Amino acid sequence: MIKLEIFLLIMLLILFALEIAAIFLPVLPDSVFFWSAVILYRIIKTDVSYSPYFWTGAVLITVIIFLADYLANAYFIKKQGGSNRTIMAAVIGMVVGTIFLGPLGFIIGPFLLIFIAEYWQSRNKTNSFKLALSSIFAFVASTASRLGMQLFLMIWFFIEIY
Secondary structure, three states: OHHHHHHHHHHHHHHHHHHHHHHHOOOOOOOHHHHHHHHHHHHHOOOOOOOHHHHHHHHHHHHHHHHHHHHHHHHHHHHOOOOHHHHHHHHHHHHHHHHHHHHHHHHHHHHHHHHHHHHHHHOOHHHHHHHHHHHHHHHHHHHHHHHHHHHHHHHHHHHHHO
């Protein structure tokens, strides 16, 4: 019985470590490892049940985590005077950049695509650079918020099971 507990704890810690890595490596999916840990624990420890507050809170926070990148980019770009086209360029840049450049593409892709889109539209290098730079601030802000939310969920999970 103790061996199963130790194995389960090690598996949870590995899944949570992968979840933290996923925050910084956009090629890994967010929240999948957290939910895998929650489900794995429930399958192995059948006598444990999570409260409705945990389920509701975890689902809501997961949705917010998925929206964090988009919302942070939209906020910083709008704050610098960008348009909806600039926001779309950032989203496309995130996807395309990650595909072609790996984890660094998550920063470089939006930066380049925003700069190109804004420069093409306005022919103003300074403003285009400022808007592109805002995508880097958005990445830092969304990464920090996702990290905080994931750590909160992990701590809540351990409080819930113990």
